[in-house]
Amino acid sequence: MTPDLLLPYAGTEPVFATPPLWCGRGSTVIGRASLGAEAWLGDDTVIRGDGHDIIAGDRLRLGPRATLHIAQDKYPCILGDHVTVGRNAVVHACTIGDDCVIEADCVVLDGSVVEDGVLIEAGSIVYPRSTLAAGFAYAGSPAEPTRRLAPGELAARAARLLGESPAAPAPLLEAGEARDATVFVARTARLRGPVDLAPGVSVFFACDLAAEAGPIAIGPNVNVQDNSVLRTEGSGLVIERDTTLGHNVRVADGQIGPRSLIGIGAVLAPGTVVGEDVLVAAGAWTEPGQVLESGWLWGGRPARRLGPLDAGKREMMRRIVQQYAGYGRTYRKAQAALLPPAG
CATH class of the missing domain: 2.160.10.10 (Hexapeptide repeat proteins)
Structure with missing residues (x-):
């Protein structure tokens, strides 16, 4: 196989x-x-x-x-x-x-x-x-x-x-769906319902974005990394510009501010509000309705403030956004060459 x-x-x-x-x-x-x-x-x-x-x-x-x-x-x-x-x-x-x-x-x-x-x-x-x-x-x-x-x-x-019996996977994104030329959506990602992707967004492999209960709006230059799952339950989800969602992140309704990074395996409960310039550590969990104030590193289960963001962490977050923009451009070309949309 x-x-x-x-x-x-x-x-x-x-x-x-x-x-x-x-x-x-x-x-x-x-x-x-x-x-x-x-x-x-x-x-x-x-x-x-x-x-x-x-x-x-x-x-x-x-x-x-x-x-x-x-x-x-x-x-x-x-x-x-x-x-x-x-x-x-x-x-x-x-x-x-x-x-x-x-x-x-x-x-x-x-x-x-x-x-x-x-x-x-x-x-x-x-x-x-x-x-x-x-x-x-x-x-x-x-x-x-x-x-x-x-x-x-x-x-x-x-x-x-x-x-363990795997859950039945949802249908794949329909081939040929029109999107901005700067957007990358992996062919193994799934998008359902009103999902709005701004220019420069990258949605990586096996991600599942389900906006059937409320809209998902993703701002410019956001990268949603492999196997992340975004599922709304009513009010919807907004992710603002230049933000990173790491691998296998799970997010429900809420808001994520600009220039933030949600670490690998983190879980944001319904109603979570993430301020701007926030770093959520890998594996952290939030409580429903929790507010993560701007300018801090948050970690733990439930998440708590661990310390202010220093210049090194801010530069790392900025670099990841640039790196994933490059990945998106590379994979958009490779995917188009290997798997052209069905006519």
């Missing part, structure tokens, strides 16, 4: 040691990605090797909406043999050893090293540049060792993750 969408990046095509055993609907593999034998890719999985390498060993197993990505020109994403990644988990710019299980809704962040035979339990966040020692279960945010693993536990957990 082959993924739903295969794209080159900077002239490099993905490489598979053997054809995957399974590729779900919306599965996407891009660029500098090399997968070992007998990979299994669930619905809406994204493996995006742009700007660095993604190298996975044999028998990689990705649950629905799992995302593998890199840090451009800084960190690759390396996974050993027999790695299982659960639903809606993100493995980002880090190294994972052999025989590891990363459960649903986990985030493993840049520069981390997960040694062989590790279990990361559901909902855990592995902070940047952490080292997780072999033979332990880890849980929490930040992920901490909780106990030694019992014999056979990893295999049982992996089997359970693979046995």
